[in-house]
Amino acid sequence: MSLSEHDIVIFLSSVAVMLFFSRVIGEFLKKFKQPIVLGEILAGIILGPTIIGALFPEVMQVFLTNNSAVNIAFQGITLLAVVMLLLVSGLEVDLSLVARQGKAASLISFMGFVFPFGVGFGAAWFFPDELGISANQNNLIFALFVGTALSITALPVVARTLMDLNIFKTEIGFVIIASAMLNDLVGWIIFSLILAMINGGTNGLEFSSSIFMLSAFIVFILFIGRKIFNYILPKFERVTTYPGGILNLILVLGFAGAAFSEWLGVHAIFGAFIVGIAIGDSVHLKEETREIIQQFVTNIFAPLFFVSIGLRVNFIQHFDLGIVLLFLILAFVGKVIGCGLGAYWGGMSKEDSLTVGFGMNSRGAMEIVLGTLAFQAGLIQEKVFVALVIMALVTSLTSAPAMAYFLKRSKKKMNFKDLLRNDLIIFSDAQNKQQLITELSGLIDVKHKINKEKIEQAVWKREQQLSTGLANGLAIPHARLKIQAPLVAVGICKNEIDFNSLDGSPAKVVVMLLTPETEHELQLKLLADISKCFQTKSFLQELSLLSSPNDVISKINLLS
C-alpha cells in the first residue's frame, strides 16, 4: 500500500491549511495575552467535525477523516510531533533550579499534586457516573486517571504566562516554574504507571517487570544518563559537524527513549520527556542548538499535533454541561487550593499564594496530550475527552488575568519586612558612604545578577541630587532600575558613616532600596515604610548590637 498522487495532494494541502489556521488564530489570541497553543487547539475544533465538518460534511469527506492512507500518514506525523514536543518540554526542565528553590517548590508541587489528585480520585471513586465513566471501565483505573488529570500542570504554558506578565525572572516566577517542573515530572511518572497498568502484558511484559524496568529507566536516565551525556557532549561536538551532529544526537536519543518507553507499555512521549530532561540539564548544551530544535518543533510540529486534537471529536455533539462544569470546579478547587496551601505553608503571603495557585492551574498543552492518550487507549469516552480539553483551555485562559489581579494586590500590600532576605544583610566595616554603597551593590550583583556598576551609578545619581541620610542614624540610598521586583539590601555599620543627613548625625543602618523603573508609587510607599520601621533611635542601637542576619530579620519582624 502506498500514498497515491491524490493522497499526496490531500495530505500536503491539509498540512498547509492546518498550519495556516492554527497560526492565524494563535496570533490573534496572542494579542489578548493568551498562549498561542490555545489558538492551535481552537483551529482544530473549527477545522474538525465540530464546525467545518458539521457545516460542510462533503469537505470533511475529502480530507482527513475518510481516507485511510492519508490518515495513517498523518498519525505518523502527529506521533513524531508529540514525541518531539515532549522532548522539547523536557529540555526546558532545569533540575538544578528545582533543587535551588528547594523547600517552597517541594511544598507547592507536593500539595499541588497530592491535593488535586485526592480531590479528583475521591470524586471519581464516589461519583463515577457523574464524571462520565464508560460502562466497561474499571473504577479504580478511572479514578486514578481523573486524579492524575487534575494534578498535571502545563510547564510550557506556565512559562509563557510568566513571561507575558513579566515575572519570569522574579522570585515568585522561579518558585512557580520549579514547582511546575517537579509537578510535571511526578505527574507523568504516575500517568505512565496507569498506562502500564492498562497495557500491561500487551508486549509480553508482566505489569511488575514493566514497572521495574520503567523505574530502572527513569533512574538510569536521570542520574547516570544525564552525567554521561554531559560528559560526552563537548567531545561529541569536537568530532562532528556543528550544529548538525548534536541536533541529530538529541533527536536520536529522544526517539530511542520514546521507542523504549512505548515498548514498556508506557506511552512513547514519556521516554522522550525523560531523555529531554537529562539532555537539557547539560551545561554544555548551547543555546543555539536548543533554539533550533525548540523553534522548529513548537512552530511547525506542535501545531499539527494540537490541531489534530480538534479533528478527533465533535465538541458540540459530545459536550455534556454537567461533566464539563464538574471537571472545571474540581480542577480549580484542587489546584488553586492545593498549590496555594503549599505556598502559604512555605511562608508566602496570602496574595502570593493565590498567585502561585492560579499560576500552577494552567493545564494547557500537557492536559490535552494526556487526554488524547487516555482517549486513544479507550480509558475515557468522548464527552470526558471534550470536558478535559475545555478544562485545559479554561484553566489556561484564566491563569494570566487571575495572576495579574493577585500580583497587583500583593504589590499594594508589599512592605519592607517582606523584602528582607538574610543573604542581603551584612555587617559592614566600610569607612565611608562610597565604600558602603559599593559593598551593597556588589552584594546585590552576586545574589541577583544585577550589574553592580549600573546600581552604583543610579544610586549615586540620586545621592547627588539630595542625600538620603535621614535622622536617627538611618540612610536609605535608593534608585529605580530595569528590574522586575523590588529589592532591599541592609548594611549594619560598625563605623559611623557620614551621609550628610539633615540632622547631621552619621548613619549606623543603611538600607539600599531598588525598585522597578515603572513603579513610582511603590517606591514612595516602601521608602515611607522603611523610615517608619526605624523611627526610634534606640531600635537602631539595638540592631547594631546583633551579630547575625537572621537576628536582624526577627528583630524587625517583631515591630508592630
Added chain:
Amino acid sequence: MSLSEHDIVIFLSSVAVMLFFSRVIGEFLKKFKQPIVLGEILAGIILGPTIIGALFPEVMQVFLTNNSAVNIAFQGITLLAVVMLLLVSGLEVDLSLVARQGKAASLISFMGFVFPFGVGFGAAWFFPDELGISANQNNLIFALFVGTALSITALPVVARTLMDLNIFKTEIGFVIIASAMLNDLVGWIIFSLILAMINGGTNGLEFSSSIFMLSAFIVFILFIGRKIFNYILPKFERVTTYPGGILNLILVLGFAGAAFSEWLGVHAIFGAFIVGIAIGDSVHLKEETREIIQQFVTNIFAPLFFVSIGLRVNFIQHFDLGIVLLFLILAFVGKVIGCGLGAYWGGMSKEDSLTVGFGMNSRGAMEIVLGTLAFQAGLIQEKVFVALVIMALVTSLTSAPAMAYFLKRSKKKMNFKDLLRNDLIIFSDAQNKQQLITELSGLIDVKHKINKEKIEQAVWKREQQLSTGLANGLAIPHARLKIQAPLVAVGICKNEIDFNSLDGSPAKVVVMLLTPETEHELQLKLLADISKCFQTKSFLQELSLLSSPNDVISKINLLS
C-alpha cells in the same frame, strides 16, 4: 486503520536507527572531505535489503518492509522531508547572484544543460536497450528522462564542496554556484514537464492545460509572488511572534506550493522548490530564520529521506555493470565537457574551465530525488535506478579531488594579467603615497567586501619594513590577508608620487597586490610577474596617457 502500539515501537526505533547510522557514516566520510549526504545514502544501502536484509532477512521482516501501516507512516514522513528539503534548496538559490554572474554563468549553465542533455537523449534514443529501458516504456519519454537525469546538478552538494575547498567566495566559486542554480531551475522545469507528460490527465487535467498552469505558476511565483513576499515579510514580522510566525508562513507557503504542483501532475517537490526560490530571494528574510529551517531540515529530515533511498532496492541484486558504466561515462562526458566548454568560451583558462566542469559534475542529492521519483512513477526499472544512484555517488565523490587538482594547476599558472579587472583600475588624483593606498583599499572594500582598514593596516605594515617603490616609476604595495584568492588593484597616477624607491624616481603606476595568507609562493611569483610587466619606462609612460580601464587591460595584454 491506525498505528498499533507495536507499530509505534517499530516506527520510532526505525527513525532512531536511521538517523543514528546516517550520521555516523556521514561524519566518517566528512573526515575525507566528502559531503555528509553520501554517508546518509550509504547508511540506507547498508540498512536496506542490500546488506542487512540479505544477511538477516528476519530483521527486515520486522522492520519497515513488511508492515503496511508503518510503511505508510514512513512514506508520509519522507514526503514531508523531501518537500522541505527542496524548499530549503530553493531558499539557497539567489537569483540576483545568477544575474550578476551574467554571461559566464549563462554560458556554463546553458552548455552544462544542453550538452549532457543531448548526449543522454541521443544515447537513450539510439541505444535504449543498453541503457536498460523497460519493455513497456515509451522510447521518447525514456530518452527525455535520461537527458534530464544527466543534465541535473546538485546545488547543495556543489555548495558544500566549494566551502570545503575554501573557494566558496571566490570568483570561480560564484560562477559555479550561479551556474548550478540556473541549471537546477531549468532541469527541474524540464523534469516536471516530463512528469506532466506521463501523468497528464490523472487529475482530470489535459496535458496542455497542465503545462499552461505550470508555466503560469512558475511565472507568477518567481515574478509576482517573489515581490509580494518581499513586500509583506517585514509587515508580517511586525504583527506576529518572531521567529515563529515567519517560520510558519514559510512552511505554509512551501506545502501549499507543493500540493498545487502535485495536483498539476508535476511532483510536489517542484512547487516547494519554486516557492523556496521566491522566499529566499527576499532581502528581509533574516539569517536566523533561514538557519533554523535549514539546520533542522538538513540534519533531521533530509537524512530520513536519503536513508529511505537505500531501503527501496537491493543494490547488489540489481547492479548491472554495463548500465552503471554507461551512465558513468555519459555523465562525466556530458557534464565536464559541456560545462567546461561553456566556461572556456566564457573566457576562462583551460584549468579553470575543467575546475568548473568537475564542480558542476556533482549529481548528489538532486539526482537521487529525481531517480526516486522516476522509479516511483514507473519510468525506470530497478537496475537503472541503481545505476543513477551510483552515478550520483561517484560524480559527487570525484568532484572535490578533481577540482582541487585543477585549481592547483590553475594557481601555478596564475599571472598578473589574469587578475586584472576593469573595476579595480583607477586614474587617481592622489597627492601622496598615503592617499593613494587609502583610495585603492577603499575601492577593494567596495567591490570585494574586504575591510578597508584591515587592508590599509596590512599594507602599511609592509611599507614600513621596506618601501615597495621600484625603479622606473612603478610601486607594488602588497600584503597577505585572510582572503581566498589573490586580488590586484591598479592606480594610474596623474601626479608623481614619492614611494621612496631605490632609484629615487617617483611612482606613476601603483599596483596593489593582496594574496591569501597561506600562499607565500604565489605572492612571490605574482610580485615578480608584475615587475616584469612594467620593466620598461616607456611602457609606463604610455599607460599614463590612456583614459579608460579597458584600454589599460588591452595594453597590458598586448605584452608578450
